[in-house]
Amino acid sequence: MAVETTWVFVEEQDGKPAAISLELLTKARTFGGDLAAVLLGAGNEDLLAQLGRYGAKKVFHLVTDDRLPAAAATAAIADLVGTHQPDLLLFGLTSTDRDVAGRLSARLGKPVISNAVDVTVEGDDIVVTNEIFGGTRLVDTVFRAGAPHLVIARPKSFAAEPDEGVAPELVTVALPDVGQAGSAVVTGRHVEQREGPQLEDAAIVVSAGRGLGSAEKLTILDELAGLLGAAVGATRAVVDADWLPYSRQVGQTGKTVKPDVYIACGLSGAMQHLVGMKDSKVIIAINKDEEAPIFGVSDLGVVGDVHQVLPKLVEALRSR
Amino acid sequence: MRVVVCVKQIPDPASPFELDPDTHFLQRPEDQVLDDTDRYGVEMGLTIAEQTEGSVALVSMGPAGSLQGIRQALAMGADRAVVIDDPNLRGADSLATARVLTAAISREGFDVVIAGTESTDGYSGVVPQQIAELLNVPLLSFAKKVDLEGDRIRIERQTDYGFDLVEAAPPAVITVTSGVVEPRYPTFKGIMAAKSKPIDQVSAGELGVTTAAGQEIVAVRAAPERAAGEVIEDEGDAHLRIVQLLEQAKVI
Ligand SMILES: Cc1cc2nc3c(=O)[nH]c(=O)nc-3n(C[C@H](O)[C@H](O)[C@H](O)COP(=O)(O)OP(=O)(O)OC[C@H]3O[C@@H](n4cnc5c(N)ncnc54)[C@H](O)[C@@H]3O)c2cc1C
Ligand SMILES: Nc1ncnc2c1ncn2[C@@H]1O[C@H](COP(=O)(O)O)[C@@H](O)[C@H]1O
Numbered sequence: 001m002a003v004e005t006t007w008v009f010v011e012e013q014d015g016k017p018a019a020i021s022l023e024l025l026t027k028a029r030t031f032g033g034d035l036a037a038v039l040l041g042a043g044n045e046d047l048l049a050q051l052g053r054y055g056a057k058k059v060f061h062l063v064t065d066d067r068l069p070a071a072a073a074t075a076a077i078a079d080l081v082g083t084h085q086p087d088l089l090l091f092g093l094t095s096t097d098r099d100v101a102g103r104l105s106a107r108l109g110k111p112v113i114s115n116a117v118d119v120t121v122e123g124d125d126i127v128v129t130n131e132i133f134g135g136t137r138l139v140d141t142v143f144r145a146g147a148p149h150l151v152i153a154r155p156k157s158f159a160a161e162p163d164e165g166v167a168p169e170l171v172t173v174a175l176p177d178v179g180q181a182g183s184a185v186v187t188g189r190h191v192e193q194r195e196g197p198q199l200e201d202a203a204i205v206v207s208a209g210r211g212l213g214s215a216e217k218l219t220i221l222d223e224l225a226g227l228l229g230a231a232v233g234a235t236r237a238v239v240d241a242d243w244l245p246y247s248r249q250v251g252q253t254g255k256t257v258k259p260d261v262y263i264a265c266g267l268s269g270a271m272q273h274l275v276g277m278k279d280s281k282v283i284i285a286i287n288k289d290e291e292a293p294i295f296g297v298s299d300l301g302v303v304g305d306v307h308q309v310l311p312k313l314v315e316a317l318r319s320r
Numbered sequence: 321m322r323v324v325v326c327v328k329q330i331p332d333p334a335s336p337f338e339l340d341p342d343t344h345f346l347q348r349p350e351d352q353v354l355d356d357t358d359r360y361g362v363e364m365g366l367t368i369a370e371q372t373e374g375s376v377a378l379v380s381m382g383p384a385g386s387l388q389g390i391r392q393a394l395a396m397g398a399d400r401a402v403v404i405d406d407p408n409l410r411g412a413d414s415l416a417t418a419r420v421l422t423a424a425i426s427r428e429g430f431d432v433v434i435a436g437t438e439s440t441d442g443y444s445g446v447v448p449q450q451i452a453e454l455l456n457v458p459l460l461s462f463a464k465k466v467d468l469e470g471d472r473i474r475i476e477r478q479t480d481y482g483f484d485l486v487e488a489a490p491p492a493v494i495t496v497t498s499g500v501v502e503p504r505y506p507t508f509k510g511i512m513a514a515k516s517k518p519i520d521q522v523s524a525g526e527l528g529v530t531t532a533a534g535q536e537i538v539a540v541r542a543a544p545e546r547a548a549g550e551v552i553e554d555e556g557d558a559h560l561r562i563v564q565l566l567e568q569a570k571v572i
Contacts (some may be wrong), residue, residue, distance in 0.1 A: 013480070068477075068486050070449070071458060093445075095462050095479060102414075102449020103459070111413045111534030114444040131543060133337060138541045139344070145534035152446070184458035184492070188485035190476075204571055228572065240499040246464070246478050253438060253445075261571050263562075278546060282569045284562055290551070297546045300565050304554025313559040317572070320563075 003031040003121055005086040007060075009077075010051065011096045012041020017050060019200060020092030022160035024153060025054035028090060029163060031121060036086070037168070040064060040073055040096065053165035061172045068184040070099035072175035075182075078107045080173070087147045088126060090119070093154050101152050112150035113141055115252075117157045126151075134271030134293075135278050155200075156256040156279075192245055199248065202231035205259045205280070207250055208243070209235045211266020211287065211306055215243035220310045221265060227317045233257065233277075235267045251276035266306045269294025286310070321374040321431040321490065325365040325398065326421055326448070327358040329382055329389030330441040337441065344537040345411045346441055348382070354389040357436035359396070359503035360496050364466055365434050366397045367501060371468055374431070375399050379424040381409065381417055384521060394514035395506030402428065406523040409531065414442070416531040418450030423527035425455065431490040432473070437462055437497055452493040460486055460494045466501075 006028040010021035021037070028035050037056035039047070041064055051059055060080055062073050077100070081089075089104070091097040093115065105112035117138075118129035125142045126149050132139055143149045175182075199205065206225050208218055218232075225232045233250040234243070250257055252272040262280035267273060269285070269292055277283070278297050285298040286309050295301040302309055329352035331337055338347045354362075365376045378393050378401040390401050402424045409420065425433055433455070438445035452459035460466075463475035464483060474487040478497055506514070524531060552558055566572045 068458070068460075068484075068488075070461075071453075074453065095477070098445055099449050099459060099461050102446030103453040105415055105446065106418060106450040106453035109415070111415050112444075112446055113535060114414070114446055125538075127538070132339075136543055136545070137339075138539075138543050139537055140539040140541070141535050141537050143534065144536050145532075179456075180491075181452070181456045181458055184460060184486055184488035186484050186486050187474075190482040190484070192482040194481070228566075236498070240497075242499065245482070246497075247480055247482070252443065261566065261569050282565065284565060286554075286558075290553075295551055296548050298551070299549035300561065301549070301551035302554050302558040302562065303551060304558055308556075309554055309559055309562075312556075313562055316559050316563050320572070 003033050003087045003126065005034040005084065006031055006088045006090065007036050007038050007086045008056070009089065009091045009097055009100060010037045010039045011094060012039060012043065012047060015044060015047065017047060018092060018094060019160065020094060020153070020155045022054050023156070023158045024090045024092060025051070025056060026160050027119065027158040029055040036060060038062065038077060040069055048168060048170060052168040053162040054160070055163050055165060056168045058169045058171065061170060062175055063172065065175065066185050067175070067182055068186055069175060070096065070103055071182040072178050073100050074103040074107055075176050075178045076173050077104055081108065081148055088149050088151065091150070091152045093152055098152060101150055105150050108148065110145050110148060110150055111143065112152060114152040116151050116153040119151055119153065131275060134274040154256060156258055192247060196225070197229060197231045199231045199233055199255050199257060203259055204228045204230035204261045205233045205257050206230045206263040206265065207233035207235065207267060208238050208265055209267020210237040218243060220314065223314050224310060227314065235273050264294050265310065267294060268292050269297065321368055321372040322429055323365040323369050323374055323376045324425050324428050324430040324433045325358070325361045325376060325378050326433065326435040327362060327378050327380050327390070327393050328355040328439050329353065329380060329385065330355045330439065333440055339540060343411060344540055348385065350385040352385050352389045354392040355436065355440050357438065357440055357498060358393070360498050360500050361434040361436050362393045362396050362398060363501045363503040364496050368432060368468065377402065377428045379421055379428070380404070381420050387519060390519060391514045392506065394517045395510040396504055397510060400518040400520070402520045402522065404522055404524060404527065409524055411533065412531060413533060413535050414444040414447050415450055415534060418447050418454060419531060420524050420527065420529050421447070422451050422454040423529045425451065427527065433493040435493065435495050437495045448493055448495045455493065457491045457493060458488040460488060460492055462497055463494055464497045464499050466494060466496065
């Protein structure tokens with residue numbers, strides 16, 4: 001069995017497909033065979049056309065309402081899986097994708113492999129590759145439970161590239177009533193102001209760690225970012241301390257970034273942080289501890305105090 | 321409310337994790353610690369129990385060892401624990417884990433189940449979702465704030481763009497992020513009390529769960545390494561070297 005039918009789960013965010021879904025559609029095209037998208041959201045024409053350009057021949061559109069959708073979406077997808085028998089379902093490592101993939105795994109009685117950085121077809125096997133220990137080792141896992149196989153992939157594992165594509169066939173599916181399991185409702189939405197370059201796309205990222213000392217001290221990083229046209233990232237320690245919002249978090253449970261230059265300021269370089277940034281082209285780190293693991297992946301490591309180095313760096317850039 | 325918190329014992333992250341060369345499973349010493357991620361779940365569980373005159377039971381699957389990690393959670397204030405240690409479960413995938421935990425949770429009885437968003441050693445980040453589906457209840461996931469209001473549970477659900485307000489009535493599963501509450505430190509009294517709290521050790525069979533591995537690790541390889549570059553000591557002019565490198569990288 002090769003992969004005859006692949007489905008890619010697509011969460012609509014802000015009227016657009018989540019970036020990871022386009023990466024997964026691009027990857028799924030390489031398997032050959034049928035490719036469909038399972039769209040969760042309000043849907044719109046541009047979005048559907050875009051899914052077509054990225055290779056979806058068919059779109060199952062699950063129309064959302066004010067419920068938190070995972071439970072109902074799971075029931076709907078399980079029905080569709082029963083009817084159409086796809087071999088492989090790909091999800092991204094985002095909150096909603098994880099909620100749906102996890103529930104679906106339990107509902108179908110099939111395992112789900114999470115944190116994938118690659119998916120390859122080798123003979124009859126689908127091989128899922130994971131990075132462990134901060135990306136120093138790769139683990140290959142195969143499924144032993146029969147199709148459909150469920151995979152949750154890390155963002156930026158595959159490049160997103162459109163194809164010729166055609167307008168996909170549209171199948172609209174109403175989210176079913178699943179009783180108490182589906183009774184969580186979304187009563188409000190808090191959207192942060194987003195300004196400047198976005199973390200995921202920025203050519204330069206400057207990231208703050210706990211070593212910055214306090215939320216107030218982050219202004220120097222904002223200045224640096226402003227001068228460089230960079231986005232500001234952070235470690236989880238910084239986010240947990242509420243110095244910056246979660247949308248800034250880089251790492252295993254935050255964003256994956258691959259900028260031209262990553263400047264790590266006062267962060268240790270924990271495994272869970274490294275997996276989110278180690279594929280940056282050039283890494284510069286400033287840390288006062290010469291033993292800090294971040295130096296192990298840095299092109300330039302400065303053993304020094306961020307409160308000394310950063311103001312001077314800002315000054316030097318400003319006077320250019 | 322009857323609160324059940326899912327907690328995991330893991331090898332102390334202070335020393336590097338090692339895989340067993342034959343089975344590729346994580347090596348687990350006798351003395352494991354409570355996963356730091358789960359201290360938030362325990363604290364949240366205790367808070368809810370205190371507000372509702374309820375109770376907190378812990379469920380945990382994995383090699384019991386010295387039960388040090390479980391006692392840490394009991395010392396924080398949880399009432400009792402169920403530990404499922406079964407040689408047949410070594411290397412269990414997330415779904416097998418969820419099935420076992422679900423059986424233990426159902427046997428305990430619950431209004432609320434609390435779990436972390438992802439464990440430190442496995443970080444599949446789907447076990448709570450699977451448990452919610454198996455229990456057929458709503459999942460209030462990625463909570464960075466949890467409030468009880470009458471018979472409703474309201475959370476702030478962390479999202480990429482901020483947060484959503486989400487609510488449901490129990491029974492429900494909640495996953496909490498590590499910013500949600502400040503976990504308490506066990507007191508001396510708590511540590512002493514933990515020694516005599518009930519820890520029920522059961523096998524998967526006793527819970528009526530049979531499992532077969534749905535996946536198999538076929539290879540573990542070294543990843544291509546990124547060579548470390550130059551490291552310089554700042555003597556007041558390191559910023560100039562940074563500027564130089566930014567110029568070389570053609571970003572300024
Ligand atoms: C399941 C799980 C998922 C996780 N996911 C993520 C994730 O997605 N992203 C993430 O970042 N983390 C994640 N973590 C947390 C991670 O393990 C680390 O705890 C975290 O990255 C540490 O952040 P930090 O480097 O800012 O703090 P620390 O590790 O405390 O490092 C601070 C550093 O600052 C240096 N320093 C202090 N003062 C100065 C100064 N004046 N000048 C220069 N240097 C100074 C210190 O030498 C130290 O190296 C996760 C953990 C778990 C268990
Ligand atoms: N073996 C286990 N025993 C108890 N709880 C677990 C176990 N595995 C996972 N969990 C719970 O599920 C959460 C997410 O874990 P994971 O899906 O492994 O990333 C953890 O924070 C725990 O609360």
